[in-house]
Amino acid sequence: MSLRGRLTLLIAVAVAVAIAVCAGASWLVVHDLLRRQIIESIERPVPADQVQWALEACGHSLGGAPKWDPSGRGWQVIRADGRVCSGGYGQVAPTDAERALVSGGEPITRNAVTDDGMPVLVYTSQCRSHPGVAVSTFRSVEDMDAGLRVLGAVLTVVSAVGVLGAALAGLWLARTALRPVGRLTSAVEHIARTDDLAVRIPVEGTDEIARLSTSFNTMTTALSSSRDRQRQLIADAGHELRTPLTSLRTNIDLLLRSENTGRPLDPEAKRLLLVSVKEQFEEMSSLIGDLLELSRNAETGELSTDVEFHEVVAAAVERARRRGPGLRFEVELRPWRVHGDARGLARAAVNVLDNAVKFSPPGGTVTVRLRDGELTVADEGPGIPADELPHVFDRFWRSPSARSLPGSGLGLAIVAQAVKDAGGEVTLTSPPGGGTRATIRLARQPVVRGGG
Template sequence: MSRPAGRDSRRLTRWWRRRSLRTRLTVIAAIAIAVSVFVAFQVASELLDWELQDTAEDQLRADSRVLATNAERAGLAQVQLPPYPGSGRLVRVILPDGSIRTPAGQPALPPVSEHAGRVARGASADLMESGDSDDDGYLIYTLRAGDGAVQVARVADDSPINRFGLGMLLIGLLCVVSGALVGRAVARTGLAPIDRLTAAAVRVAHTRDLDADIPDEGGGEIRRLIQSINNMLAALRDSRRAQRLLAEDAAHELKTPLTSLRLNIELLIRLDRRGTLDSALPAESRTRLLNDLGAQVAELSTLAAELTDLARGDVSDESTELLDLADVVVAAATQARSRVPDIEVALDVTSVWVSGRPAALQRAVLNLIDNAGKWSPADQPVQVRLRAQGASAVLEVDDAGPGIDAADVPRVFDRFYRADSARALPGSGLGLSIVQRVVDAHGGRATVARSPRGGALLRVDLPAAPIARLTAGAGHRGAPTPAPAARRRTKGRRPSGP
């Protein structure tokens, strides 16, 4: 039973792919040279055969003209035929009656062909024939002479072609072996930078030392490859440095609430073991302590959530979609109101369509509102404005608080950075850093300025979805449609009571 050709082809492909690049280059070089030698042999053999045959035909014509001239002078029956030399040329005379004359001792030629007989009868002037028998091949030239014809023949000799072929075979084998060796040497020389690159990558993988750059050598593709790997190592160094800083900052920020939480819990445990909990802690003090514990747990939960969100970076399973940013802002304001009932938010939003991740944008807007709510006085709402400005969606969140000092403005969006005036307030210093990351991921820009009311004005500019795209997608599932005027512009303030 024959094996399927497709299976053999796949097996050969797998075998070839498992070979090293050096081996493949060597094999390819040897095959290329072998094919070149074979093609050169075929072409040279054909050219040599044509040349030898042309030379033999020219010699037969010259000998036939000499014999024909002698036959016309002396007559076909009386002309003296040259003796057979033992090899090479053979002659024959065709008489008018169809009989033939040959020199004594000469081997017999093939019978006179019908075409050669027509030449002897005067139907044509000459004829060049080639014929192969089981033993010998003949090249026979027939020339009209008198009332008959003369023939000069030569045994076809393939020995020059055979000797040439043997020589080409030996040369071809030598060329293939030399080509394989040269290909091996070229592959070794050409792949030397890749070998060093591989060794450096293995060393980095084993030592985990990302500070060792790979020497930039070679040119062209090799140099670009080394530069790309060095850039990748630099990115990994920056990523590891950022992770280390994040871990150090997180440990520092977690230390204080964890220490306070542990001390308060240990105090409660000691008092409970002694049985003096009620006497040592009056109801008012116990309530205050429990409230502090709840606030510390909430702060830890918020910090853990923000650390998780920040550590994930730009990795998210949430897909990008066209959305109305006004809906996101309203949802974030509602969530802020539910988390902190005392916060008062004044919305002035216009429907603006953007392309983004809804949950990430809502988290960023929520952090902006939470940050403003910490500073805004109880009788002053947090003002949230959304409008379209050129090709951007502009979101502004301002408060009536003390504002941000000029010295703190450059670091407002840094991780864990908190101004001296904000140390006593709840928070981790990660909220605005998350805002910055989300805005950057959406191709936008976040800035800080002073509000006309004296507080801080945080502004976010995001690319708005092109109008042409919205129009083209009007018939597509999920495509935006213009909102009614009442929905596009909502303005109001939520009551401050629960």
């Protein structure tokens, strides 16, 4: 059975049980009320003169006694010898317990049938006006039973209609409530069938279903982004590794050919070839590392933590000092905390400072400032032409003047990706006075000193 069917059945059963309990309780309350009214009417004592008349007329046809008194009840007298003296038409056979009441005892109330077959409710007690006898009063319960049968029929019909209505309402409710689940199911089946991660589910409201839809959309977005990065990694690796692999293969083939043909290379030429092979291996290792770093998913999740960005920049500055021992560094870092990937932000700071060291002239100055979440790194290098600035964050892009320098062309792309994942932005400019200024903005609250 489908979830919609189970929910509809559950609602219908729950309503049916509730209606049955209410109907049964209503019937019992009415039954008890009507019975109590009859008991109250038959508990009233029979007048003494009518008791006396019944005793005198016992076994004789004297007349004068009413069949029913004004309340609609019948009565009879039970003598000490067990004989029953009827006060009118109709008589109820007494039980032994009722006969014993001529000597006293607690009154007895019971259901019985008269000698002419009429169902009655009987109340028997010792007669106060005539010691030694007991009086039974009784009243027909036919009207009560008929009314209860009608009430039972009405309650049955109402209950059936209520259960049917509940089933229809449950079906409508299940269909309405599970409509988002149906959309989610269709989306999952579509993804499984077509491998299309672009499917999104409309989010309505703020309930659990809406939260589930939001989480599903977030999941598919993350999966789509991860798959795109994997595809980009494969494409980039295939494209960029082709050149160094070809060069490496050529050099190795040349070395092997010289050995196989017995025509050894000049020692200096052989040394240069081996140096070239080593450099190509290092270039490939660096390129693969940059590709992996760029493809790494650095979005929010387990990798995202609170990062003391000023400490990250300080560590990157110390690394840059070692790489540029002849340079002067002017550093001003104010405390700033961000939420992001510590490793990615550290790599971004290192790459920006490495570029500043790489392009700074000997004895030049690198200025590093972190104020109000804005990190600026300025060097005194040749700068970047205005027509090249739009391309500096593209993958594998390198300016003509930098192509002779080591590097994969992925450094600034890694910076842009890491800063974007942290919710910030990065820009690169060339001021009129020369040099290059890199600016990273991370809009977070500064660390409060002494705040614990």
